[in-house]
Amino acid sequence: MERIAWAITGAGHDLRECVEVLLKLKMVDVFLSRAGEEVLRMYNLHERINAPNTSIYRENQASSPVVGRFSAGKYSVLVIAPATSNSVAKFVCGISDSLVTNLFAQSGKSRVPAIVFPTDIEAEMNSLNPHGETIKVYPREVDLENTKKLGAFAGVYVVRNREELEQCLARYL
16 A cells, blocks of 8 residues: 655644644655754644654655655655745745655656645735744745646645645545
């Protein structure tokens, strides 16, 4: 059975919801950027992702050799949720200089579909800070444009909320 690759970047927006979806899955490998590890700790979620059917890979090697698992057919889908504006910009520009951007590039080269849940999806949004307080966020136009461009990539599905994430993911379970 193919596994699901799930990458977490340094985004706090909808992080709790994404972790809840992740924890419902079986056969999932979690890939944590350095910023992803930091934000999981800030939101007190770092212990929760240590689930029984989950393997965790951390960003500790510059070359990210673990991404070769895509060409070996180990994964049915890559999920990047949540995805920071920085990660989305790098995806759009074809930059592969980190664990998560290498995962995205390798999934595309191996024709493994990618589901991306960007943090910047609307001109004005409510988000929860690590203390559970609602804050207003106003994404920049460049970030909204990059999200739009990413949605046009072949094999990439941009989702806007938890419900869309679960619906899209259901195709690969």
